[in-house]
Amino acid sequence: MSGSSSNGNGNGEGKGDHRADLERASGGPRGTISDSLAKPLARRFYKEASTGDVAPFQILLDGRAVKTPKKRALAVPTKALALAIADEWQAQVDTIDPSRMPLTRFANTAIDAVSETLDAVAADIVAYAGSDLVCYRAETPDELVALQSRDWNPIVAWADATLDARFRVVPGVVHVEQSSEALAAVGHALTPHDPFRLTGLHVLTTLTGSALLALALESKAVTVDAAWNAAHVDEDYQISLWGEDAEATARRRGRRAEFDAAWRWLALLRT
Incomplete structure (x- = not known):
């Protein structure tokens, strides 16, 4: 804190x-909730990040659903939030840097820990x-x-x-x-x-x-x-x-x- x-x-x-x-x-x-996205992926392995069209809105990489560290669907309640998370994934260049993906980290924490x-x-x-x-x-x-x-x-x-x-x-x-x-x-x-x-x-x-x-x-x-x-x-x-x-x-x-x-x-x- x-x-x-x-x-x-x-x-x-x-x-x-x-x-x-x-x-x-x-x-x-x-104190704070522990961050469940502790280990960043080594490199970007996808071309396009997008979202599903039905609530809860899944985050997709090349059309495939992203999973949380606990292997649950990375899906959020609103389309606006899903699009913002997809934008974080799309903005990654060569490697995936969780420090530049706060919404993704919050989503993983909500799904894997807070729930x-x-x-x-x-x-x-x-x-x-x-x-x-x-x-x-x-x-x-x-x-x-x-x-x-x-x-x-x-x-x-x-x-x-x-x-x-x-x-x-x-x-x-x-x-x-x-x-x-x-x-x-x-x-x-x-x-x-x-x-x-x-x-x-x-x-x-x-x-x-x-x-x-x-x-x-x-x-x-x-x-x-x-x-x-x-x-x-x-x-x-x-x-x-x-x-x-x-x-x-x-x-x-x-x-x-x-x-x-x-x-x-x-x-x-x-x-």
Whole structure:
């Protein structure tokens, strides 16, 4: 999971990491879903990637159905998502690079992993809500307090109004139990448990440290850029003080690409 604060070097890690402190204090959620497309194919062996015409829409290579690592059909609920996945396969040149195929990776994960652990994945998202980033606030300095309030208060207000979930907002990082009613409301928002939707929401949740941000983004209550910026208020504040660290910036760029892909995944599921 990405941290929300950084140390004096502005690298997003270390004892200034608000999110890491919070997870240590609370026991924390379990982390990201493992990626089931771990071993890339050595070379491109097909001429054309396409899709089937009937739901669930299969991904085809030279007319033959693609299989997941567990030998299941690589098939998704919407034509738009299938076409986007086929485009990823078509874009490969000499070798197949999974790092450039996020939608394919999400599909494999949804089909091979999440479909077998639906309740556990949903429970993990609810666990994030139990120690949600936007509910734990800095006490000083005043500028950071104001930035957190500006970007996080609307998310908490959205959860109160839309999910009917009354989340406690507290100073510091010492874990505070949220009400069972609030957590149940988040759990209800995840039903019915669909492996494709849960995959996207889990990726967004683990990248931001906030189930509420993930749900608000899915509901279009916040824009993609606003959600990303809200997840990095602490980190951006530290960068404004200490400057950027090249290695941390590269890692953040990778997280942003994954974040954008997860948002696109959810959008294509609704198309």
